[in-house]
Amino acid sequence: MKLLRKPGHLETGSAGHEELRRLRRQNLQQQKTIEVLKRATAFFARESDR
Template sequence: MGKKSNTSKRDAVVLVRSSGKTVTEAGREIGVSPECLRNRVNQHRADRGQGAAGALTSDEKEELRRLRRENREQQQTIEALKKAAAFFARESTK
C-alpha cells in the first residue's frame, strides 16, 4: 500500500466525517473501496475512543501483534530447549 493510498483513505475519513457523505459516496469520489474506507472510519472512531464496545485502537492492535510475535518466538525457543534437554538426557544415559 503506497503513500498515495494512505493519503486517499485519510482524506476519505475526513470527507465522511465533515461532509455527511456516506462511506460509499466518499469512497467513490476519491477512488477508495467502501469496505476499506468503512474499516478506516471505524478504526478512526476506535482510536478516538468512540468505537464499538471492545474495538481495539491502532496502538492496541500493534501491541497485540508485537505480543503475539514475542509469544511465538518464545514458544519456538521453549521447543528448541525441550529438544536439546531430551537429547542431552539421552546422551547422558549412554
C-alpha cells in the first residue's frame, strides 16, 4: 500500500532515504533521456535542411 504524501515532503529514516535514492536515479535517467532527445532533434534539424 502506497502512502499519500504532501508534495515536497520526504519521510525521515530508512524509507525516506530509499525514496530519495529512487528519485535521484529517476532524475539522472530523465536527464540522460533529455540529452539524447536534444541530440536527436539537432540531428534531424540538420538533416531536414539538406
